[in-house]
Amino acid sequence: xxxxxxxxxxxxxxxxxxxxxxxGLIYEYKAVDLSKGEQFSPEFEELxxxxxxxxxxxxxxxxxxxxxxxxYLEEKYPQRALLPAxxxxxxxxxxxxxxxxxxxxxxxxxxxxxKYIEDKFGPxxxxxxxxxxIEKGFLALEKLLIDFAAKYATGEDxxxxxxxxxxxxxxxxxxxNIDMSKFPTLLRIYESxxxxxxxxxxxxxxxPDAAR
Numbered sequence: 001x002x003x004x005x006x007x008x009x010x011x012x013x014x015x016x017x018x019x020x021x022x023x024g025l026i027y028e029y030k031a032v033d034l035s036k037g038e039q040f041s042p043e044f045e046e047l048x049x050x051x052x053x054x055x056x057x058x059x060x061x062x063x064x065x066x067x068x069x070x071x072y073l074e075e076k077y078p079q080r081a082l083l084p085a086x087x088x089x090x091x092x093x094x095x096x097x098x099x100x101x102x103x104x105x106x107x108x109x110x111x112x113x114x115k116y117i118e119d120k121f122g123p124x125x126x127x128x129x130x131x132x133x134i135e136k137g138f139l140a141l142e143k144l145l146i147d148f149a150a151k152y153a154t155g156e157d158x159x160x161x162x163x164x165x166x167x168x169x170x171x172x173x174x175x176x177n178i179d180m181s182k183f184p185t186l187l188r189i190y191e192s193x194x195x196x197x198x199x200x201x202x203x204x205x206x207x208p209d210a211a212r
Contacts, residue, residue: 002027005047005055007034008207011106012066013054014167017202019070022158023080031209034111067102070160082160093154097141097161101168105137109172127176134172135182141165142183149185151192158196166193170203 004020004027006013020027032038032053039051047055048064055064056072063072074082084090107113109130118126145161148154153161169190172178180187193199204210 003030003057004028005030005032005044005053005057006207007032007053008204008210010034010053011167011171012052014171014202014204015066015163016054016056016069017207018166018199019073019082019163021198021202022082022163023073023077025073025077029208031207033209067098070098070163082163084154084159090148090154093144093148094159094161097144097153098164100137100140100144101164104140105134105168108133109176130176131178134176134178138178138183138186142185145189146185149189153189162189162193166190166199
C-alpha cells in the first residue's frame with residue numbers, strides 16, 4: 001500500500017492528496033505534525049533530509065517533493081491521467097503552471113521564511129512580502145491560462161495545473177487575505193474546484209490530523 005507522510009495544513013501535501021483521490025489510489029495516511037517539529041525526528045529525516053512534507057512511500061521507493069511525487073504517480077499509476085497525452089502544448093502548459101506554483105510561489109510563503117522575515121522586520125513587512133510575491137505569481141498564471149482555461153485551468157478536464165492551483169488558491173486566500181477578484185480567470189476556475197468530491201475529500205479539515 002502507498003503511504004503518504006502529510007500535514008493537514010500543508011498545501012504541498014494537499015496537492016498529493018488531491019492527486020491520489022483523483023486517481024482512486026488507496027493510501028495510508030501518516031501525519032507529521034510540523035507544529036511540534038516531528039519533521040526533525042530521526043525517522044523522518046531518513047525519508048527526507050530536508051524535513052519537508054509530503055513524502056510518498058511505495059514499497060521500496062521513497063519520493064519527496066510534491067512535484068516529483070505527482071510525476072512519479074503519473075508514470076507508475078497512469079489511470080486517470082493528470083497530464084494530457086495527445087496535446088504537447090497542453091501538457092507543457094500544465095507543467096509550466098505547476099512549476100510556477102511549486103518553484104516561484106509556495107517557497108516564498110513557507111512558514112520558516114515568514115517567521116524569519118517577521119523576526120527581522122516585523123509583521124507588516126511579513127504580510128507585504130507574502131502578498132507581493134503571491135500576487136506576482138497569480139498574475140503570471142492569469143496571463144498564462146486566460147486563453148486556454150475553460151471549466152478548469154487548461155480545458156474541460158482536471159489536470160496537473162488544477163492539482164497545484166486549487167490548494168494554492170485555497171490556502172493563500174485563507175491565510176493572507178489575497179483578493180482573487182484581481183484574477184478573474186483563476187477565481188472562476190476555483191469555483192469549479194469546489195464541486196469536485198476529490199478536492200473536498202483531500203481538503204485540510206477532512207484529514208485525520210486536522211485540528212478539531
